[in-house]
Amino acid sequence: MGSKRSTDFFCLASAFNVVLMLSVALVVSVLVLRSLPIIHRDGVYPLVTSVWNPTREEYGFLFALGGTLVTASLALLISLALSVGSAVAYAEFIPQKLRPAVKNFMDLAASIPSVVYGLWGLRVLSPFLRSYLMEPLSALGLSGVLGVPSPAGTSFLSASVLLAIMVTPFASSIIRERLLAVPMHVREALYSLGLTKPEVILLELRYIRRSVLTAMAIAFSRAVGETAAVAMVVGNTINPNFFRVFSPGYTISSLIADQYPNAEAYYYMVPALFYAALAMFAVGFAVNVLLLRYGERR
Amino acid sequence: MRMGATRVIVAAALVAIALGALGMLLLQERGAVPATTTGTPTSETAARQVYIVGGGATFINPQMQKWIRDYMEETGGRAAVNYQSIGSGAGEAKWLEGTLDFGASDVAISRAGYQKLLESGRRFIQVPVIAGSIAITYNLPEFAQAGCVLRLTGGMVADIYLGNIIKWSDPRIAELQEERCRSLLPDREIFGVHRSDGSGTTALFTMYLTLVSEEWKERVGYGYTVTWPRDALGLGEGGRGNEGVSAKVQSTPYSIGYVETAYAVQLKLPVAALRNRDGYFVFPNETTVAEALKRAALELPGPQEFWGELPLRHYLNREGKLSYPIVGTPVVFMYLDVPADTARALYDFFRWVLTKGQEREHIVEGFIPLPKELRARALQYLELLVAPR
Numbered sequence: 001m002g003s004k005r006s007t008d009f010f011c012l013a014s015a016f017n018v019v020l021m022l023s024v025a026l027v028v029s030v031l032v033l034r035s036l037p038i039i040h041r042d043g044v045y046p047l048v049t050s051v052w053n054p055t056r057e058e059y060g061f062l063f064a065l066g067g068t069l070v071t072a073s074l075a076l077l078i079s080l081a082l083s084v085g086s087a088v089a090y091a092e093f094i095p096q097k098l099r100p101a102v103k104n105f106m107d108l109a110a111s112i113p114s115v116v117y118g119l120w121g122l123r124v125l126s127p128f129l130r131s132y133l134m135e136p137l138s139a140l141g142l143s144g145v146l147g148v149p150s151p152a153g154t155s156f157l158s159a160s161v162l163l164a165i166m167v168t169p170f171a172s173s174i175i176r177e178r179l180l181a182v183p184m185h186v187r188e189a190l191y192s193l194g195l196t197k198p199e200v201i202l203l204e205l206r207y208i209r210r211s212v213l214t215a216m217a218i219a220f221s222r223a224v225g226e227t228a229a230v231a232m233v234v235g236n237t238i239n240p241n242f243f244r245v246f247s248p249g250y251t252i253s254s255l256i257a258d259q260y261p262n263a264e265a266y267y268y269m270v271p272a273l274f275y276a277a278l279a280m281f282a283v284g285f286a287v288n289v290l291l292l293r294y295g296e297r298r
Numbered sequence: 299m300r301m302g303a304t305r306v307i308v309a310a311a312l313v314a315i316a317l318g319a320l321g322m323l324l325l326q327e328r329g330a331v332p333a334t335t336t337g338t339p340t341s342e343t344a345a346r347q348v349y350i351v352g353g354g355a356t357f358i359n360p361q362m363q364k365w366i367r368d369y370m371e372e373t374g375g376r377a378a379v380n381y382q383s384i385g386s387g388a389g390e391a392k393w394l395e396g397t398l399d400f401g402a403s404d405v406a407i408s409r410a411g412y413q414k415l416l417e418s419g420r421r422f423i424q425v426p427v428i429a430g431s432i433a434i435t436y437n438l439p440e441f442a443q444a445g446c447v448l449r450l451t452g453g454m455v456a457d458i459y460l461g462n463i464i465k466w467s468d469p470r471i472a473e474l475q476e477e478r479c480r481s482l483l484p485d486r487e488i489f490g491v492h493r494s495d496g497s498g499t500t501a502l503f504t505m506y507l508t509l510v511s512e513e514w515k516e517r518v519g520y521g522y523t524v525t526w527p528r529d530a531l532g533l534g535e536g537g538r539g540n541e542g543v544s545a546k547v548q549s550t551p552y553s554i555g556y557v558e559t560a561y562a563v564q565l566k567l568p569v570a571a572l573r574n575r576d577g578y579f580v581f582p583n584e585t586t587v588a589e590a591l592k593r594a595a596l597e598l599p600g601p602q603e604f605w606g607e608l609p610l611r612h613y614l615n616r617e618g619k620l621s622y623p624i625v626g627t628p629v630v631f632m633y634l635d636v637p638a639d640t641a642r643a644l645y646d647f648f649r650w651v652l653t654k655g656q657e658r659e660h661i662v663e664g665f666i667p668l669p670k671e672l673r674a675r676a677l678q679y680l681e682l683l684v685a686p687r
Contacts, residue, residue: 236494261385262496
């Protein structure tokens, strides 16, 4: 009887699984199909050039691809510090009584709509970063390397910091749960060796490092795809020097949001935007595979 | 045992349904399933209500909604019109596909769209419905305090966005200003704000710049989206929508931007006086816009010709002491080979728009009615909808 049940359940579950996989396949095939005209015309040229000139039907979106990678990677690094820090604080330092409140607060932060983050990023975060980080560093002569901040402070850096703040609740909750799940005997063994608290925490983090990678993979996917908030703070400027993080630029999702409504007035812009989406999907997928390979499930 | 089999069957059915749905989606994606026309009942009973659905340009959306509201009120709800603000390009594409009864664009049908239209062999008309203009707005605290108004020429606007003029204190700008304001121009870099999303506003603005600057024409050109040379200097940035550009100019001292005049009026932004072809400095308002547009009325191309270069050839930078140089008319387009009741409904609505709809009480603040010369031409074209076929 029991095994029958589980067979039935297996069938049902696998049916839904098939549907899920098929829809992913469908999304990818639509991306490929729709971008065929421009792949046929330009090959990989759009991926490696930064000329977006619809008037001449030229669509090179390296500036947006680079911008996506730069903002997402920078966000990942910042979020790594934030989420590990907050998870350690939660598991080791925050008293038991306060934990539910802190946990609820983090969950609340995860559920704030991204447009709200965007508004805050535009009105508060960007001017703040400009006045207290970008301006002083530029004044020190770093503007040649890192770019010149714009008057509103909208830049790759602002977008990265905002993204880091947005994805941290997700990443942090994963790390926090794993940290709390470190077996008691391991913990006791470490303390019995006479290690100090910081040393124990470091060893515990090494113990769960695969989970940290998984958390980062999730954070990265979210950062790559985030549109509404990024479009508000990244500056929306075609900027081939996407490594100059103080200057404004584009990410692929903000480029698509900006250009799609009038894209059909051009011959190749719709295929070009689908191609850009495909490239973004490929990058997100590749990074995920890479991180997960070394992550939880080997 | 039986139960188990049932569940397997249910699961299989679920997969089959999902597969079918996905297959349909894929087919539709490839255009194998023809798009259906929205809500045009085929019944011939005259008493039945006809729904017409249009969509396109976001700029005229507030005006469209007011017209629709007022028109439906006047006709006692017998007519029903729906307008979706989805962007000029999307409006054009959806209309070409046949999902909209009429499309609306800030400028006109694009070259790509016009080519598709010719290939389809369908008959259609294009009609201007309202006048629009683009205001140059700026943020100069020194000028605001002293009650000065910025004066510019088209060539200078082009030079600013090209990056040829860097600072407000540039002598070329200074010599245009009133005596008492000249010394107030700050020694600051000009921050050039533009639309980051593709827009008819940008198309019209860049068309004007190609007319007044040879260098602009060669280096940049015109379109819904262009590459802005000033951005490359780190002195320019995009804003999303008219509201995005307005907000950026308002919050960034020493910036300059361009927006639809309706936004500048509603948000009370400072507006620069622009030198017209005859050498006079003019603001965009009802008089100056009508003055420029009425000269174009007689030259309006036929209803089925390519209107893409209409602003370039006939609207922008017109002669006349009082003509404002950056003016345009959002255009509505519809097919002639539609069911008679749809044609009638379209005719009735747009006839109302071009006559009563142009009166002050039906115009949203900041919009400008068409000059009567242009209105007369538009009404002529509209007659084709109900002409015997």
